[in-house]
Amino acid sequence: MNTNGGFDVDRLVEPDRVHRACYTDEAVFDLEMERLFHKSWIYVGHESQVPNPGDFWTTMIGKQRMIMSRGDDGRVHVLYNRCPHRGALLCPEQHGNAGKAFRCSYHAWQFYMDGSVRQIPVRDGYDNTRLSMDSPDARVKPAERSGSYRGFVFASLSADGPDLETWLGGARVAFDDMCDRAPDGEVEVVPNCFRVVQKSNWKIFLENQLDALHPSITHESTGVAASAVERDYEDRTGEKPPMSYGMLSAFSLPFEKWDSLETVGFPHGHCILQGYMGLRPRDPDTLEYEAVMEKAYGKERAQEILGVNIHHVLVYPCLSVQSPLQQLRAVRPLGADRTLTEIWHFRLKGAPEAIYRRALAYYYHVNSPSTMVNADDLHNFWSCHQGLQLDGGEWVSFHRNAGQDTETDGVITSVTGMSEAPMRNQFRAWKEYMAAGA
Amino acid sequence: MAGNANGAVSAETQRAVEQFLYRQAEVLDERRWDDWLPLFTDDGLYWMPVSEDQDHGEGVPNIFYEDAFLMDMRIKRISHPRAHSQRPPNRMSHVVSNVVIDAEDPETGDIVARSRFHVSEYRNDEMRHFAGKYRHELARTDGGYRIRLQRVDLVNVEGPWEYVLQYWL
Known part of the structure; x- marks a missing residue:
């Protein structure tokens, strides 16, 4: 039994539900900093x-x-x-x-x-x-x-533990995918980052990143508005609307689409959500980019790189990476109820300017301080953190598709895209870190 | 733009520009979305750069960089019954001051004006404060001034954001 200052780590986390104290208790937060953030990479x-x-x-x-x-x-x-x-x-x-x-x-x-x-x-x-x-x-x-x-x-901040590459494991794909998409094989940061404070526990943010059930609910207003403006744009200009509008209208995709995705959970809490946004259109910009990629890597390898189909990679507990759009959000917990995110985007070295513009558009719409997307996420995060302080229930549910995931050599594949497998995987790692220091 | 760099515009012009700025602020404070887009020319832009050094908004990160289509999208979003972050909605109160007219085109009457703002925003039991400067490039039309470009520089532009901005300041 891992007893710490009046709570018991073993009892806070069950395979399909976790106790609300994991989010709201300052003593749990202090222990997380000590055993997780000061121990892991x-x-x-x-x-x-x-x-x-x-x-x-x-x-x-x-x-x-x-x-x-x-x-x-x-x-x-x-x-x-x-x-x-x-x-x-x-x-x-x-x-x-x-x-x-x-x-x-x-x-x-x-x-x-x-x-x-x-x-x-x-x-x-x-x-x-x-x-x-x-x-x-x-x-x-x-x-x-x-x-x-x-x-x-x-x-x-710990001398002990696995080396960086071993620890990253399957999550290395976040950086491989991002860098491989650059004809020169590396990326460079675009200064400066946006820093946005979320009034909620840091885990609520990470759980949201691979939550394929939420977009069409949380972002319905943005999906509907973007779809309407897409139609209006075509009517008024006779041209196809900017691709970035499609990044927003995609939020109104039906459940079946989200369910057709897949998530993969790795050791140490890292997870992947497959992509859905169709970032390989046949427009002239993409074709030019693909030609540059084939020149740099050869046809076969270039196609292999461009075929990687990832939306989000979670590097637990500190990062959410969107490799095909060259951006990441770094998590900096400030307290049990406050979390700073540093939001960066990158340029693919050697890629045409139009490909950077695509990343920039997503950075603007989703990640800037004027975001029409995260505005509703942050509202929900705050709302969850408020509700979790109430005595109306002790548990947070991660039951969706529990017991249906397949696990091979510590790698968990979800049965559907909307399974809560990624959250269960994060808390499995959380429990290991928290118990390890006891 | 040719003009009266010394600010030697007529009292009527000074007053008309000030009134335009005050009325624009009022549209935001009263959330009169039907009146927002008509404040801009058809190709008008609302721009909040990430740094005061920025001299253009194209192809670089911005906090806002919106044409009529994107502004319309934003209005449609916050007007949607399930725009969750609008429960409860936010409210703003603008004070616009220090209006200096940098240039007036003697032929078209187009204006470049600088001003300062202080915005208080209330939402969910909390007040936030924003301060900075506006730069308006105004086209004089038969129906009065319209905005070709509004540049908004926040005094704390690189600081951390407590929550986000749901619409324009």
């Missing part, structure tokens, strides 16, 4: 956010404020955002270029981009003290582990 940022030596970008791993920096030697480092002297933040700003060194605003201690000491004023004052300048106590502490997969930088 967490997405920090993309290498192209810090292209030049001295560049840095700040973010959060669980409760820890971290810096991603680029050293003179070209290496990317992940450091705690803390001066070892008296504890001031080394980088109070979101991003910038520190030049040769980070310089603390309080007493001008200076550190190289890897956190090692460059200079400490009136250094002789430390002679014959217990602080040696080459000790770990004098340098900026790095994340216990950091690594990059195809340019996507992760760090772990």
Whole structure:
């Protein structure tokens, strides 16, 4: 039994339902930060956010404020955002270029981009003290582990656990799919990210990402409005409406369509939802892009890449990636009832501009602060978080198609697209992380 | 656009532009959606860039970058009975001020005007506040001014968003 501060992790999570305390209890949240966010790999940022030596970008791993920096030697480092002297933040700003060194605003201690000491004023004052300048106590502490997969930088605040590639497992497809779609085999970030605060627990967001039952309900108003404007556009211009309108009208697809999709659950809570938006139309832009891809990869490999049919990849517990549209949302929990999302999109290196415009349109419609899509998601997240604080019930239901999923070597395939298998898989991993630290 | 860079427009022009800006704000505050699109020319754009340095909105990220079709889509969405985020609906109150006319075309009467705004928004027991500046490119038509381009720069544009914007500021 895993008893922690009055609650029992084993009893909070059953195979087909979870206790509401998982979402609303601050003590559970604190334990999640300790055992999940400070133990697993967490997405920090993309290498192209810090292209030049001295560049840095700040973010959060669980409760820890971290810096991603680029050293003179070209290496990317992940450091705690803390001066070892008296504890001031080394980088109070979101991003910038520190030049040769980070310089603390309080007493001008200076550190190289890897956190090692460059200079400490009136250094002789430390002679014959217990602080040696080459000790770990004098340098900026790095994340216990950091690594990059195809340019996507992760760090772990725990020295133990599987290496990054093993941990990602089947979820590597998120980054492989995104990068492979670039004729040059890599992507670059488009500055800057949108940051949107959700007034709800972080898990409510992740559960929504692969929830194929919700779009036609939650986004009905947007689907209907976009369909009407598509018709109006054709009537008034005589031309086909922009493809981006179709990304919105797709929300009014019938249940049968959503049910025909498939989800796959991997170890550590990662999951995939197959694509549905038909991103391979036969318009001139797509044909030009496919020609560039065939030139870069050869016909067979190019077709294989373009045939990957993924809508969302969930990298648990920190990321929701939409590889065919080159965007991702990084989850930064702020409290049991508040979650920040950092929303980024990317350019496929070597691809025609029109393909970037497609990603940009989706970024605008779905992920910008004026989104006509997430407005209703965020409303539902808030609404769930409110309702879960009530005594009207103790459990959150994930019963849909429970017991019908097939599992082979730890990989779970859902029986239908609308199965709640992805949520069950996330909580299976949650329970493992939470129990592991007990 | 040629014009009176020193702001030497007539008192009537100054007043007419100010009245136009106030009335546009009123359309939002009163949620008079039928009156929103007619404020713009047929090719008019509403634009909120992601940075004050941005000099165009095409092919780059924006917070808003909407033509008549997209604005119409937004109106249709928030008017739909199952636009969940409109339960309850939000309300806004605009104060528009510091109106400076940068240019007036002596031939067409077209205007470039700058102004400042403060918007309070109420929804679900909470108030939010937005502040920034407008830049209006106005076409003078027989029916009065219409907006060719409205640029909106928020003072906290790169900050985190508590929730989202359901329609224009």
